[in-house]
Amino acid sequence: MLLRLRDLHKSFTGAEGPVPVLRGVDLDLEAGESLALTGESGSGKSTLLHLVGGLDRPDAGSIALDGARVEALDDSGRAALRRGTVGVVFQQFNLIPSLSVGDNIAFQARLAGRHDARRAMMLAERLGLAPHLSKYPEQLSGGQQQRTAIARTLAARPRLVLADEPTGNLDETTAEAVLGAMLELVSETGAALLMVTHSEHHAARMGRRLHLHAGRIA
Template sequence: MRLRDIHKSFAGAEGPVPVLRGVDLELAAGETLALTGESGSGKSTLLHLVGGLDRPDSGRIEVAGTEVTALDDSGRAKLRRGTVGVVFQQFNLIPSLNVGDNIAFQARLAGRHEPEQAQALAERLGLAAHLSKYPEQLSGGQQQRTAIARTLAARPDLVLADEPTGNLDEATAEEVLGAMLALVEETGAALMMVTHSEHHAARMARRLHLSGGQVA
């Protein structure tokens, strides 16, 4: 992943409000990165731009050899189906699908569904006994583990995680983060995680701090 001179503003009552001011960033395959900063510093905005969920005002974003900033809506949606996986603080599971089908959903969209791999992910994340359950029947930690399994089942090159343990208690957060880091290491995916936790940031190989819309 490579970002060059990324700028992004949002409309305010008195005109555009700059959020990102010339951000440069590189992340190699298999590398883990914590993105920290105060609330409103642009962490989630940057993650959304990399994932093609929004567009920068200017600058260039490249992921796995694809220039994200040159893609149309359809191209960016295709990117998120296979190349980039996103794990949100809100689990975003599909209520009408059971755990097994939620895990398989992203991989099926990407044309990469392998039942044995999905089963192995479920076992690694402590979900093997819950595959026939629906999201509403799961605890918060189980729902987040399902969301992580769904993302990794598609074997993305880059995983973007936006405060993925923010809704979990401390013990469950530790368990979920540990499982995610282990699985990312095994798959060789790069991981960029937005976090407010100093402890969680310390578990990443690298850390970047956003302040005033720039990398400090």
Template sequence: MLLQIDNLTKSYAGPEGPTEVLRGVSLSLDAGETLALTGESGSGKSTLLHLVGGLDTADGGSIRLDGQEVTRLDDTGRAALRRGTVGVVFQQFNLIPSLSVAANISFQARLAGRFDQARADRLAEALGLTGQLAKYPEQLSGGQQQRVAIARTLAARPRLVLADEPTGNLDEATAAVVIEEMLALVHETGAALMMVTHSPALAARAGRRLHLRQGRLE
């Protein structure tokens, strides 16, 4: 089992005391599996991805990823997890402004020690970025930046891809390319994919679908 989540809980401080955002979430994901997570706005989808990606800490429960207990990792351990095991495509693209598009795409793969120029070139081409490689992030549209963030994640060949509305800023044809590339990575490397989406078409491409309602899976 690549990912095993048990009874995960998370609250945030609100104006009227703590709000429970995740109320005992359990799920597991094998290598090679794809999962779409749906649920209305505020149901806790992004929070769940952040916890699995080690970007935030849980209040209770456990997240075992590739044999490691994520909830017990310190900052250094979580950084190592993001460098080597998990690739995230989140709504904030977090591109590095001082690096060209080409350098942004290769950045994570180099950190993970898995850089492969041919793969980076292929991804740039598939995602329609070949003409943008010498530019800097601020010179790109939102949809182009999103594609760079996706290429960067897939170039590093993570074991688990966490994607939060990965096609949110993209037209239908580009969205279809993005999902094909994510599924190809899973197929080629035996990675797993967990994506949050409001798009029924995107959710339909995943092998499994789970719905989050008020912090609980159904």
């Protein structure tokens, strides 16, 4: 089992005290599997992704990822996990404005010590970015920027890809193309994909789906 969550709890502090967001979530994900996580706004979907990616800590429960207990890692351990094991694609592209498209694609892989120029070029070609490698993010369309973010994530060969509404800022046609390319490339690497989405259509393209309601898997 690549990812196993058990009895995961998380609350945030509100004006009148703690506000529970996750209330005992269990989840299993195998290597090579794709899973859509759906749910209304405020149900805890993004919070769950942030906990799995080591961007935040749970109040209680366990996160076992590729042999590591994520909740027990210190800051440097969680940063190392994000460099080598977990790749994250956000709705916001989070590209580095001062770097070219080619250097943005290579950035994460270089941090992980896994840069492979041939793989980076393959990803650029498959994602339609080869003609744009010398450009800067501000010169790209939204769809091209999200493709660059996906290439950057996959260039580092993560075991698990977390995607938080990765096509939420794109028009329907572009979103379809970007999602299709991401699903195809993730599948080829044997990585697992956990994607948060509001789209029933996009959720249906995943191997399976779970629904989060009021902080629990419904």
